[in-house]
Amino acid sequence: MAVRTGTHVTPARSRIDDLDTKLIALLHERRRISAGIQRDRLANGGVRTDTAREREIFRRYRSEFGSAGTTLSSTVLEICRGRLGAERAHHAIEPETGPLRLGTFSFANCGTVRWGLADVPTETGTPAAMAAALLVGEVDVAPISLVEYLRHHDELLALPGLAIGSDGPVLSCQLFTRGPLEDLAGGRVALGSTSRTAALLATVLLAEWAGVDVEYRVEPPVLADMLRQADGAVLIGDAALAETLHPRPGLRVHDLGALWRDWTGLPMVFAVWAVRRSTAARRPDDVRAAHAVLLEAAGRGAANLADVAESLAHNGLFSGDELTRYLGTLDHSLGERQLAGIRHFAKLAARHGDVAEDADLTFFGGDA
Numbered sequence: 001m002a003v004r005t006g007t008h009v010t011p012a013r014s015r016i017d018d019l020d021t022k023l024i025a026l027l028h029e030r031r032r033i034s035a036g037i038q039r040d041r042l043a044n045g046g047v048r049t050d051t052a053r054e055r056e057i058f059r060r061y062r063s064e065f066g067s068a069g070t071t072l073s074s075t076v077l078e079i080c081r082g083r084l085g086a087e088r089a090h091h092a093i094e095p096e097t098g099p100l101r102l103g104t105f106s107f108a109n110c111g112t113v114r115w116g117l118a119d120v121p122t123e124t125g126t127p128a129a130m131a132a133a134l135l136v137g138e139v140d141v142a143p144i145s146l147v148e149y150l151r152h153h154d155e156l157l158a159l160p161g162l163a164i165g166s167d168g169p170v171l172s173c174q175l176f177t178r179g180p181l182e183d184l185a186g187g188r189v190a191l192g193s194t195s196r197t198a199a200l201l202a203t204v205l206l207a208e209w210a211g212v213d214v215e216y217r218v219e220p221p222v223l224a225d226m227l228r229q230a231d232g233a234v235l236i237g238d239a240a241l242a243e244t245l246h247p248r249p250g251l252r253v254h255d256l257g258a259l260w261r262d263w264t265g266l267p268m269v270f271a272v273w274a275v276r277r278s279t280a281a282r283r284p285d286d287v288r289a290a291h292a293v294l295l296e297a298a299g300r301g302a303a304n305l306a307d308v309a310e311s312l313a314h315n316g317l318f319s320g321d322e323l324t325r326y327l328g329t330l331d332h333s334l335g336e337r338q339l340a341g342i343r344h345f346a347k348l349a350a351r352h353g354d355v356a357e358d359a360d361l362t363f364f365g366g367d368a
């Protein structure tokens with residue numbers, strides 16, 4: 001189908017539409033074939049999926065497209081065989097020895113921990129890529145979006161004392177609109193595809209606090225494109241921070257951490273650190289050691305925020321002062337108030353149908 005801009009059809013756009021049509025048809029075909037293979041595997045007494053094979057697929061996409069390839073392959077697999085199910089955790093491929101593989105987010109929100117980790121090798125990626133890597137066993141201990149944790153709570157354990165959140169403004173989980181929130185009623189909000197928690201928080205806040213009914217669409221996290229088709233947009237990470245520190249004229253920036261605290265009086269936790277239950281059961285001492293390394297790294301980073309900020313400023317996106325302010329705003333703690341925030345959010349999330357009623361945090365070591 002051709003797309004019209006003004007009165008004339010753009011040939012390049014119509015080629016893109018053709019390609020999307022073909023990609024969608026290919027995905028349908030892939031899903032049909034995959035369903036047949038899954039049926040055969042189950043009929044022969046096997047499990048529905050083959051983790052080694054899926055890892056091969058992840059690697060292939062990753063070698064083509066980097067961390068976006070990991071996200072893409074996890075989405076392709078999700079379309080073809082359903083969500084990552086409990087059965088796969090038991091089949092994640094895990095080395096029995098050697099150091100556990102640590103993950104962090106590529107965003108500045110992990111800057112403090114990354115700086116503290118210094119030479120400890122880590123994998124970095126977007127929250128979506130890290131969630132996929134943790135669930136399929138490509139990393140062992142990594143931060144994960146709170147919503148992804150809650151969706152997979154029966155496969156994961158959270159690490160005590162470490163999170164990514166805020167007790168008030170967060171600066172990097174934002175809803176951008178042209179007018180007041182009430183004006184969104186009956187309109188459309190684009191949700192950046194890198195986000196799970198902020199996206200769900202925005203939908204909860206708009207429905208339950210602002211009382212507006214809105215249509216949602218997941219879009220690539222590029223603000224200008226998102227707002228071309230929608231009245232509001234949710235962004236996270238460095239892109240959100242940049243659009244907050246240097247706002248576009250005419251746009252209103254609603255800080256989701258601040259809205260949540262105004263509404264509930266509680267801090268918001270956007271991500272926690274987690275380990276697969278299977279890894280925790282098989283290598284408890286190694287997980288304990290990795291946990292200690294992470295807590296120490298976070299502490300060392302927090303005690304040297306100006307240096308952390310300088311190291312991050314080298315990428316040229318933000319100044320050292322901006323980063324010092326941002327890193328000081330983030331809350332990496334996971335105490336009683338943060339847990340109360342998580343539980344309150346989990347209840348609201350369940351009401352909106354995105355996480356199970358019984359989803360809760362279970363901690364490695366059995367405490368908070």
Ligand SMILES: C=C(O[C@@H]1C=C(C(=O)O)C=C[C@H]1O)C(=O)O
Pocket residue numbers: 105107109127144145146164165170172173194195196197198199236237238270271
């Ligand atoms: C504070 C942040 O929290 C994050 C928000 C996430 C989400 O919305 O799913 C996931 C991980 C964190 O990166 C941020 O993105 O800056």
